[in-house]
Structures are given as structure tokens and as C-alpha cells.
Amino acid sequence: MAYPSVDQLQKLLAKEVFHYAKDTKKAAGRALGTFVEIITFYYLKFWGFERYIAIERPLPEYANDDLTHNVEYSLHPAYDKKMVEFKDDDLPLTAKKIAGHKELTPIGIPGDSIKKSKVLLSKDLTLRNSCTICDLRDLFLNAYLDNFSQGIARCAISFLHRKPFAIFECKRVGVEEGVKKGPQTIEKAKQGAYVARTVSSLQKMRYADGRLGGLIEKKDGTFCLQEYYSLLAKVIASNDPELLADFILTIGVVSNHGNWFTSENHNKELKVLAQSYDWLLFLTDEGIAQFIDDLLLHPKKEFSPVRNALLASYTGKKVVNKFTKVKIALSADAELQSYFSVNAQAIEGWFIVIAPAQKNLAMLRSELKTLKSKDWPRIHS
DNA sequence: TGAGGTGACTTAACGGCCTC
DNA sequence: GAGGCCGTTAAGTCACCTCA
Numbered sequence A: 001m002a003y004p005s006v007d008q009l010q011k012l013l014a015k016e017v018f019h020y021a022k023d024t025k026k027a028a029g030r031a032l033g034t035f036v037e038i039i040t041f042y043y044l045k046f047w048g049f050e051r052y053i054a055i056e057r058p059l060p061e062y063a064n065d066d067l068t069h070n071v072e073y074s075l076h077p078a079y080d081k082k083m084v085e086f087k088d089d090d091l092p093l094t095a096k097k098i099a100g101h102k103e104l105t106p107i108g109i110p111g112d113s114i115k116k117s118k119v120l121l122s123k124d125l126t127l128r129n130s131c132t133i134c135d136l137r138d139l140f141l142n143a144y145l146d147n148f149s150q151g152i153a154r155c156a157i158s159f160l161h162r163k164p165f166a167i168f169e170c171k172r173v174g175v176e177e178g179v180k181k182g183p184q185t186i187e188k189a190k191q192g193a194y195v196a197r198t199v200s201s202l203q204k205m206r207y208a209d210g211r212l213g214g215l216i217e218k219k220d221g222t223f224c225l226q227e228y229y230s231l232l233a234k235v236i237a238s239n240d241p242e243l244l245a246d247f248i249l250t251i252g253v254v255s256n257h258g259n260w261f262t263s264e265n266h267n268k269e270l271k272v273l274a275q276s277y278d279w280l281l282f283l284t285d286e287g288i289a290q291f292i293d294d295l296l297l298h299p300k301k302e303f304s305p306v307r308n309a310l311l312a313s314y315t316g317k318k319v320v321n322k323f324t325k326v327k328i329a330l331s332a333d334a335e336l337q338s339y340f341s342v343n344a345q346a347i348e349g350w351f352i353v354i355a356p357a358q359k360n361l362a363m364l365r366s367e368l369k370t371l372k373s374k375d376w377p378r379i380h381s
Numbered sequence B: 001t002g003a004g005g006t007g008a009c010t011t012a013a014c015g016g017c018c019t020c
Numbered sequence C: 001g002a003g004g005c006c007g008t009t010a011a012g013t014c015a016c017c018t019c020a
Helices: A006-016 A024-046 A095-099 A185-198 A228-237 A268-274 A285-297 A301-313 A330-342 A344-348 A361-372 A376-380
Strands: A053-061 A064-075 A078-087 A119-121 A126-128 A131-136 A139-149 A152-161 A166-171 A203-206 A212-217 A223-227 A249-255 A279-283 A327-329 A351-355
Touching: A006 A024, A006 A285, A024 A053, A024 A064, A024 A166, A024 A249, A024 A279, A024 A285, A024 A330, A024 A344, A053 A139, A064 A185, A064 A361, A078 A095, A078 A376, A095 A119, A095 A131, A095 A139, A119 A139, A126 A330, A166 A185, A185 A249, A185 A268, A212 A228, A223 A228, A228 A361, A249 A268, A249 A361, A268 A279, A268 A351, A279 A361, A285 A301, A285 A330, A301 A327, A301 A330, A327 A330, A330 A344, A351 A361
Parallel strands: A166 A249, A249 A279
Antiparallel strands: A053 A064, A064 A166, A078 A152, A119 A126, A126 A327, A131 A139, A139 A152, A203 A212, A212 A223, A279 A351
16 A cells, blocks of 8 residues: 555645645545545446435334434335436536426426425536435435436436335544544444444344344234344345335445454454444455545546546535535546446455455345345335 | 525534543 | 543535526
8 A cells, every 4th residue: 555554644635635624634534434435336336226326315214214314325126217318508407407307297296396406417517426306205216417428418317216225324433643442433333333223124133142133023923033144145035025125235334444453353343333234344444545546646637537526625615515425526427437447346355345254245236236126116015 | 487606504424532 | 441522524405595
């Protein structure tokens, strides 16, 4: 790695980018959290799941609608899809404008269900990833920009069910000056663990002998109970609405930061997360450092739009941030897609699978593909 | 009338301080 | 050292206003 640690990289960012902030290290740490989110999003996009993704959508706890949690990325069953096109004269592409497209008028979208402040592509070519157009009872419509060339914006509209089949949460916690082990880590771990353990119908329980068990209540009040990962595999492979209807695969992505030890030598906080999410991925120091060096600190010429989007977003003045998981400069989006496509093999190595044991990223991708391909209208009926 | 800017507000994530 | 709490920073939503 070109840098001794991510902590050193954070200090470099603090000096070079966040010099205006009252607490430069804190601002740089906050931005590193954003980078972890962006890396996760573009990897999912590279995997082909973009048209199923919602961002920061409130998700109720299982059988407890009173409490909702905004989850970073949720992957939803797609009931339908439409393709629409707009000319560059039509910019900005607001939710209202998209909902009024002739391809969508037969649906009869009620005016009051259309999102007021959502813009898929603004006049200054800022893209909104996963732009929600409207909520229609159990479904919501999300727009995704496929490409924008020769004056034509081609957009995909996904009809997504409100109940996701998978969620992703990203966490980063830094290391304090002069301290090797961060006390605050347990707080972040608890926060993530709580959400991971409360949203799915597949619940975790502990046997007296220490084994992890899983249980799902059936309609008749009886329980399907067995060793957790066996039941998880059974649910993913099944087509049984009783098992699948409220099941959510939970995935956590945590970045290394020097005080969670190594991926092999887990400390308490990492163990809490590993036993709370179905999958826990560890984004390595080397990975995040490579991303920052390649795209933000010393980018090749073709990646300069990414660096420019970052620098224009963090100036100390009030500007629209064009380098987040939601809003990103269109030129930076294109280069990020290209970077993730060209470097796919290396990027796969940035992630270490902490849990489940003996599994790899290809298996996670396969599980997600299996889930997205289910006959969801029948399962939800 | 609709696009775009602004400010109030909520939610979340960060590092660091404080207590035990 | 462990863990609770806090101030700062930032993202996102929404209502409201201005202006073409």
C-alpha cells in the first residue's frame, strides 16, 4: 500500500481537502464514510443490481411498523420495468416530468403520490442514483439513467415492491489520536446490529450449547426452526411464500481503520456485527487506499472528473455535493462505472468475507441473483 | 407555471471527551 | 481500557420564494 494506513490517508485528506473545516480530521473521516458507501454502490452497480436498489429508504422492523430504519441500500423485487427517453431540452428530469411520460400515463399515477423534490438529472448534469418517482401502495417507481448521449437521456423505470429482499449497511469508524483501540466502535456496532436483527422474518436465536439457530413463524403459528445458516440456505433456495414473503438478507460492509484488529483476529465489535448480519464484508485498508489514490489523490487523466467532483463538493462554502451515493456528477459517474468495470478483479480483493465462514463474494452475488429472480408477485399475493 | 435557489429541519456518522 | 455521551459535519427532505 502506498500509505502506511488509512489513518495516515485520512490525515492527508484532512490537510489537502478539508483544510477549511473546524475539525479537519473529523470532516475527512465523515468523507471516508461516504467513500465506503460509494464503493459499495458502484460494486453493486457493476454486479447488475442497480435497477433494484433504493437508497436510504425507511424500512419497518419485522411485524413492527411503528419503528422504521433508513437503510443505506435496499434491493427490492421488481414487478415490472419500462424504458423511457427524454431529449436534452427536457432537462431537468424531475419526478413529475418522468411520471408524465407517455409510457407511464396508462398507469394513472395520482398527482399527490409524485415526489416533489426528486430530480433524476439536473440541468448542470448532476445525476441522482436511484431516483424515486412515486409511491403506489405496495409498489414504488424508481428511475435510473442508463445513459445520456447524443442529446438523448435513456432511463429505466423499475416498479419495485416496498419489501426488500436484501439490505446493505456501510459502517466506518476511525481511530483517535494516540489511541490504538476505539471505544466508540461498540456503539456503531450496536446500531448496525440492531437493524440487522430486527428487519427480517428470519430471526436469530442461541441454543444452550452455543450454536446459532434461526426461526421463522409460519401462518399457523408453528415455527420453522433449525441451525441458522442451514435455514438461511433453505429460505434462499425455496419458493415457499411462508419462508420468503418477509425475509430480508442482511449485509454489512465495514471498513478497516486500525482499531478493529485484522480480519483474522476479530475483536468484540467485529464479532457483534459478524453474528448480526447474514453477511459481513470487510473493506480492507488496501482497498480504500487504492480507491482514494487512483481516483481522488493521483488520478490518471481520464479519472479527473471524479477528483473534480470531490474538490468542487468540499470547499467550505455551501455548494451542492456532487460526490455522494445519491447525487454525483454525471461525468464522475461514468468514470466510476468504467473504473469498477476495468478493475473488477482487483476490487473483488478489496472485500474480505468475515461471515459466513468459508464463503466468498461470488456466492453472495449468486444468492442475490437467486433472490431477485423469484416469482415475487406470487410470493406476495 | 415550473425551474431553481434557500433555509429550516431531521437524521446520521464522525472523532474525541469524560467517567468509571 | 471500556463504554456512554456530545459537538461538529454532512446528507437529505420539504416548504417557500423568486424569476423567466
